[in-house]
Every structure is written in C-alpha cells, then in structure tokens.
Amino acid sequence: MSWTRKFLRVNLTSGAITEEALNMQWAHDYLGQRGLATRYLVDEIDPACDALGPDNKMIMTTGPLTGTIASTGGRYSVVCKSPLTGTVACSNSGGFFGAELKFAGWDMIIFEGKAATPMYLSIEDDVATLLPADDLWGKTVWEADKMLRQKHQDPQTKIACVGRSAEEGCLYSAIVNDLHRAAGRSGVGTVMASKNLKAVIVRGTKGLGGIQDPKRFLQVTKDAKKVLADNAVTGQGLPAYGTQVLMNVINEVGALPTRNMRETQFEGASNVGGEAMHEPRKSDGKPNLTTNGACFSCTIACGRISTIDRTHFSVKDKPEYWINSGGLEYEAAWALGPDTGVDDIDALTYVNFLCNEDGMDPISFGSTVAAAMELFETGAITTEQTGGVELKFGSAEALCWAAEMTAKGEGFGIDLGLGSKRLCEKYGKPELSMTVKGQEFPAYDPRGIQGMGLAYATANRGACHLRGYTVASEILGIPEKTDPLESDGKAGLVKAFQDATAAVDSAGLCVFTTFAWTMDDIAPQVDAACEGDWSTERMMEVGERIWNLEKDFNQKAGITGADDTLPERLLKEAANTGPAKGRVNELDKMLPEYYQLRGYSTDGSMTDETRQKWALPS
Amino acid sequence: MSLRRPFEPASDSFYIMKITFKLFATLQHLLPPGAVKNAVTIEVSDDASMHDIIDQFKVPRELAHLVLINGVFYCEADRDQAKILKEDDVLAIWPPVAGG
Numbered sequence: 001m002s003w004t005r006k007f008l009r010v011n012l013t014s015g016a017i018t019e020e021a022l023n024m025q026w027a028h029d030y031l032g033q034r035g036l037a038t039r040y041l042v043d044e045i046d047p048a049c050d051a052l053g054p055d056n057k058m059i060m061t062t063g064p065l066t067g068t069i070a071s072t073g074g075r076y077s078v079v080c081k082s083p084l085t086g087t088v089a090c091s092n093s094g095g096f097f098g099a100e101l102k103f104a105g106w107d108m109i110i111f112e113g114k115a116a117t118p119m120y121l122s123i124e125d126d127v128a129t130l131l132p133a134d135d136l137w138g139k140t141v142w143e144a145d146k147m148l149r150q151k152h153q154d155p156q157t158k159i160a161c162v163g164r165s166a167e168e169g170c171l172y173s174a175i176v177n178d179l180h181r182a183a184g185r186s187g188v189g190t191v192m193a194s195k196n197l198k199a200v201i202v203r204g205t206k207g208l209g210g211i212q213d214p215k216r217f218l219q220v221t222k223d224a225k226k227v228l229a230d231n232a233v234t235g236q237g238l239p240a241y242g243t244q245v246l247m248n249v250i251n252e253v254g255a256l257p258t259r260n261m262r263e264t265q266f267e268g269a270s271n272v273g274g275e276a277m278h279e280p281r282k283s284d285g286k287p288n289l290t291t292n293g294a295c296f297s298c299t300i301a302c303g304r305i306s307t308i309d310r311t312h313f314s315v316k317d318k319p320e321y322w323i324n325s326g327g328l329e330y331e332a333a334w335a336l337g338p339d340t341g342v343d344d345i346d347a348l349t350y351v352n353f354l355c356n357e358d359g360m361d362p363i364s365f366g367s368t369v370a371a372a373m374e375l376f377e378t379g380a381i382t383t384e385q386t387g388g389v390e391l392k393f394g395s396a397e398a399l400c401w402a403a404e405m406t407a408k409g410e411g412f413g414i415d416l417g418l419g420s421k422r423l424c425e426k427y428g429k430p431e432l433s434m435t436v437k438g439q440e441f442p443a444y445d446p447r448g449i450q451g452m453g454l455a456y457a458t459a460n461r462g463a464c465h466l467r468g469y470t471v472a473s474e475i476l477g478i479p480e481k482t483d484p485l486e487s488d489g490k491a492g493l494v495k496a497f498q499d500a501t502a503a504v505d506s507a508g509l510c511v512f513t514t515f516a517w518t519m520d521d522i523a524p525q526v527d528a529a530c531e532g533d534w535s536t537e538r539m540m541e542v543g544e545r546i547w548n549l550e551k552d553f554n555q556k557a558g559i560t561g562a563d564d565t566l567p568e569r570l571l572k573e574a575a576n577t578g579p580a581k582g583r584v585n586e587l588d589k590m591l592p593e594y595y596q597l598r599g600y601s602t603d604g605s606m607t608d609e610t611r612q613k614w615a616l617p618s
Numbered sequence: 619m620s621l622r623r624p625f626e627p628a629s630d631s632f633y634i635m636k637i638t639f640k641l642f643a644t645l646q647h648l649l650p651p652g653a654v655k656n657a658v659t660i661e662v663s664d665d666a667s668m669h670d671i672i673d674q675f676k677v678p679r680e681l682a683h684l685v686l687i688n689g690v691f692y693c694e695a696d697r698d699q700a701k702i703l704k705e706d707d708v709l710a711i712w713p714p715v716a717g718g
Binding site for chain 1: 640642643644646655656681683684686688689690691693708710712713714715716717718
C-alpha cells in the first residue's frame with residue numbers, strides 16, 4: 001500500500017468530523033486523487049445538484065505517490081461539481097500542502113454541507129478541528145495565511161485558502177496553497193467559499209510508511225529521476241525558462257490566440273515570454289525572473305519566482321508588491337497578455353500576483369477580460385459600466401484595474417467574476433465568449449493545432465489543455481511529431497493523451513514529467529509503492545475508466561454531445577496570419593471517430609455497453 | 619548584419635539572400651551580437667540548407683529540435699536539402715522544450 005487507507009469526512013453543517021476507511025476496491029479501480037475522489041463524488045452527490053449549494057461536496061485528495069520521494073510526488077487535487085461549467089471539476093495543485101496532508105495520515109478530506117458561519121479546518125496529525133474564521137473572512141489569501149501562522153505558531157504548517165474573490169462569488173476562484181500554488185480551474189475555490197470554509201491548515205509529523213517494496217521503490221524512483229535529469233526538456237529547458245518558453249514557440253507556429261482569439265499571432269509575444277523574463281530591466285538592472293522554484297519532491301523545478309519593477313505604474317506606491325513571489329507561467333502569461341493584447345510584462349506579473357493573492361484562475365480571468373474588451377469595442381459595454389475606464393485591448397492600466405476590481409468583487413469586477421460565457425450572455429453577445437461548457441480556453445488556438453480543438457471540445461471539465469495535451473506531439477514533437485494542421489489521426493491521439501493524463505493525475509505525480517517519462521517509467525514507481533500489479537497496461541486501463549466515469553457524471557448532470565463543440569469563431573472564422581492562415585478547426589472531421597473510439601453513440605452519449613465495460617456505477 | 623557564406627557555392631549561379639534567423643531558450647547565446655528579441659537578419663547563399671546555417675552558428679544538431687521555416691516544422695531529413703529556404707524566410711530554432 002501507499003495509501004494511508006483512511007480519510008476525513010467533515011460535515012460543515014453539523015460540525016461532525018469522522019474518520020473513515022478508504023474503499024480499497026475503488027482505490028484499485030481508480031488509483032487515487034483525481035480518479036478515486038471522482039468515484040466518491042459520483043457515489044455521494046446528485047450530479048444535477050446546485051454546485052454552490054450545501055448538497056455539493058468538495059474533496060481534497062492525494063495520490064498514492066503524494067508525499068513520497070518519487071519526483072514531483074507532491075500533488076493534490078480538489079474534486080467537486082463546478083459552478084462555472086456544471087461538469088465535474090478536478091483541479092490539481094503542487095506546492096507542499098498535499099504531501100503534508102499525507103504526512104498527517106490522510107488520503108483525502110471530504111467536505112459536505114455548509115457552515116453557518118465562516119470556519120477553517122485545522123489538522124495536526126490525527127486531530128482535526130473546525131475553528132471560527134470570522135476574522136479571516138474578507139481577507140486575502142496572503143493576509144489569512146499570515147494570520148493563521150501567527151495564531152498556530154508552527155512554521156511547518158501548510159495552508160490552502162480562498163481569497164476575497166471566492167467569497168464574493170467569482171465563478172472561477174481558485175484554492176491557493178503555499179501562497180502561490182493553486183488548484184486553479186473551474187471555480188473549486190468558489191465551492192469552498194460557498195461552504196463558508198476559508199482555509200484548511202495541515203501539519204503532519206508521521207512521515208510516510210507503507211511503501212509496498214521499499215528497496216525497489218528506491219531504485220525505480222532513482223532511475224526515473226535520472227530520466228528527467230538527462231532529458232533536455234525536464235533537465236534543462238523547464239528549470240531555465242519554465243513553461244513560459246512556449247510563448248515564442250506558439251506564436252511562431254501561428255497558434256497564439258490573440259485579442260479574444262480573433263487573431264492567432266501577437267506582435268508583442270517576445271516582450272512577455274520566457275526569454276524576456278531573463279532580460280535585465282533598464283530601471284534596476286534586474287530581470288523579472290528572480291529564480292526558479294520546485295514543488296515538494298520535484299526534481300524539475302519549473303516554477304517561476306519573480307519581482308516587479310518598483311517604478312512600474314502598477315506598484316510604485318505599493319511596496320507590499322515589491323516582493324519575490326509566484327511569477328508568470330505560460331497559460332497565465334498568455335491569458336493576461338496576448339489574449340488582452342497587453343505586452344507589459346510587469347503589468348502581467350502584477351496581475352498574476354493579484355490572482356495568487358485573492359485566488360483567481362488567471363486563465364479564466366484573462367480570457368474574461370479579453371471578452372469584456374471585445375464587448376467594449378463593440379459598444380455592448382461602455383464607460384457607464386466600467387466607471388469611466390477605457391477597457392481597450394492593449395491597455396495595461398485597464399487590465400490591472402480589472403484585476404483589482406475582480407479580486408475585491410467590487411463594481412464591474414462583479415461582472416468580470418461571472419466568467420466569459422455569462423458576461424457575454426449578459427451583454428447580448430454570447431458569440432464573443434471563447435469557452436467550452438462555460439470554461440475559458442487556455443493558450444493554444446485550435447485553428448493552428450487541430451488536435452487541441454478536439455481535446456477542448458471533449459474535455460470533461462470544459463476547455464482545458466491539461467486533459468489531453470496534444471500540443472506535446474503536434475508542436476513539440478513529444479513523444480513524436482505530428483502535423484498540427486492535419487486533423488486526420490487526431491482522434492486517437494487525443495484519446496491516448498486523455499487516458500494517460502487521467503492516470504498520471506491519479507497517481508500523485510505532475511503531468512510535466514510526461515515530457516520525459518512514458519507510462520513505462522511511471523508504472524514501475526506505482527507498482528513498487530502500491531499493492532497489486534500496476535503495469536503500463538493497467539495504468540492506461542485505469543485512465544480510461546476514470547475518463548468514462550467523469551463523462552458519465554457530466555451526462556447525468558445534463559451535459560450532452562451538443563456541448564462537445566467550439567465557439568463559432570474557431571469553426572468558421574479562418575486564421576488570418578501564420579501557417580494556419582485560411583484554416584478553421586476541423587472538429588466535425590475528428591469528433592465522429594473520437595466517439596467511435598470511446599464507444600459512445602454517434603451523438604456523443606455514453607452507451608450502456610461502454611458503461612458496463614468499465615463497470616461504472618449506475 | 620552580414621555574414622560570410624557558410625560554404626563555397628557549387629557553381630557560379632548562386633546569389634546571396636537575406637533571411638531572419640532566430641534562436642531561442644538555451645540556444646539564444648549562440649546568436650551573433652546585434653540580435654534583437656532573439657532575431658537577426660543574416661545573408662546566406664540561396665542554396666543554403668538548414669543544416670548549413672545550423673552548423674555555421676555552432677548549434678549542436680542534436681539540440682536543433684524544433685526547426686521552423688515561417689512557423690512550419692521541418693524534419694531532420696529535410697534539413698540537408700537546398701532550395702527550401704527562400705529570400706525573406708524566417709528560420710527559427712529551439713532545443714527540446716515544453717510547457718503547458
């Protein structure tokens with residue numbers, strides 16, 4: 001075993017906290033983390049429930065390798081029904097919180113109900129206590145973190161917390177742990193705040209026992225670390241440039257969505273990419289990037305720690321932001337930059353800080369601002385709504401203002417907190433929302449990367465790059481290069497990426513390892529740690545089972561094949577520059593084959609046969 | 619900037635063309651002085667292959683992972699061929715990179 005075999009159930013309505021034994025049959029069928037928690041969610045909630053009502057549950061969950069010496073073995077996920085999409089939500093985070101939860105002796109925490117007044121959960125090994133959080137409510141993540149540390153006086157305490165945006169109902173609020181790592185997507189923070197739960201703090205001193213075959217585990221994790229170290233991507237590229245190395249790549253191949261996805265190349269990309277983060281500033285001679293950073297047990301260290309130019313307009317009167325903190329990752333930099341037309345790297349970094357400080361998903365926030373900017377351009381939104389602010393593409397000042405307002409949930413920030421879909425519907429132009437199932441797109445234009453169109457359309461949590469990252473193959477040549485402008489063969493590629501990723505997300509590992517590792521590197525680590533036979537084939541089988549479990553949840557929540565689509569802009573308005581010039585996404589050519597490979601009906605429905613094949617719960 | 623041709627022409631029928639050359643990430647230090655935002659204009663023989671230019675700038679071939687002309691990827695087998703590069707093309711090269 002490498003599960004602790006027990007979890008906490010916290011009923012926020014009654015205040016009851018109970019210990020329960022982990023369902024080991026489910027652990028064998030769904031591994032852990034994303035898969036296992038989804039199995040519990042499916043068992044315990046009505047998929048049609050109100051995501052922000054007390055009937056939704058929120059599960060903080062680790063994988064069997066979380067807390068181990070396996071490289072990147074520090075991940076945890078938050079699983080619930082999403083208020084943004086109405087689908088299953090599963091947001092994955094690094095940092096140190098997940099490992100600490102495991103060290104305290106717990107695989108998961110299931111939160112249910114709703115507290116009458118603000119509370120936080122404190123866990124010290126076996127002792128879990130709900131405590132009043134009235135003084136923390138209304139505070140930012142960073143303020144609450146500081147107050148909790150002063151109160152509990154243990155520097156090793158790990159904290160996951162929601163900010164003001166979640167309290168104010170912003171539908172894409174994140175749960176931020178360790179100050180700047182986040183379970184970012186789909187509004188899992190909004191669900192946490194809807195339960196009047198402000199924070200979870202954990203201290204675990206038990207370490208981690210129960211590795212099935214310790215000697216073999218030491219060997220296979222050592223071998224796997226060497227693979228990461230010897231690989232140019234995970235050994236050199238990611239530590240040096242982070243994910244931001246992609247900014248110039250994706251722009252060059254003509255797949256960088258720009259100005260609310262109207263264009264596919266951004267003239268200012270080189271000002272906000274990974275290379276630019278290394279350039280010394282004129283003002284103080286320092287670069288934006290201070291250093292890289294790693295999450296628990298990670299030997300890649302792709303994280304960015306940045307500083308903002310103190311003379312920059314965004315912070316010149318705010319010394320509290322003259323700090324080293326979590327810097328720009330590619331997806332955030334894209335949404336805040338090219339998608340809004342802003343090429344001011346200090347402005348993007350400031351807004352990124354605000355997203356961490358008040359717990360907002362920077363992808364959804366940036367994409368929503370981009371939609372708002374296009375609405376402003378069309379006249380659907382005017383200075384009447386913005387209080388005089390010229391919400392124009394390219395305006396760094398407007399972007400910073402929008403972040404401040406949304407973080408606090410004030411003024412037009414309340415509208416921005418709706419997300420792109422609801423914002424565009426409110427102002428009468430739903431066609432301007434660049435979303436799938438209500439979730440905003442990440443940083444790859446599916447006109448220039450055909451497989452990503454199918455990956456977005458079919459992802460079980462709405463538009464998402466992390467459910468099937470075919471960019472790896474189509475652009476980056478990992479594991480092998482495919483033509484990004486070709487839609488043939490992409491159905492199988494998307495399915496393979498989706499299934500493999502579901503398994504990795506359920507193991508406690510970071511998906512970035514898969515730039516170097518194949519499942520043949522991952523399976524032996526799970527196999528050495530866990531009871532049972534965890535071959536490559538079984539890992540892929542578990543991944544496919546998890547995918548179908550999520551799909552089935554969505555179907556029961558009312559999501560249909562008609563929702564497996566893309567905005568008309570991407571299907572009908574051709575890219576106007578770059579290699580994809582003249583192309584749209586050919587979703588209609590890929591979707592039928594995908595459904596066939598999945599064993600779904602031609603309208604995209606889960607069939608009884610497929611449900612039985614995977615022994616999904618009825 | 620102007621640079622020496624990477625090799626002697628096979629015939630007298632060549633001419634010099636200008637292209638934009640870009641190196642990124644851990645290869646960017648191999649760009650000549652004067653490069654701005656990872657890009658520099660170079661002059662090459664019109665029959666220069668991608669490998670000719672890669673070798674001229676001392677880019678280790680094994681690290682020339684993504685080789686793009688005007689954003690379109692060219693595989694290893696294409697990189698020895700002359701006449702693929704044209705006047706005003708953009709040749710951009712990355713080592714193995716990824717993110718997401």
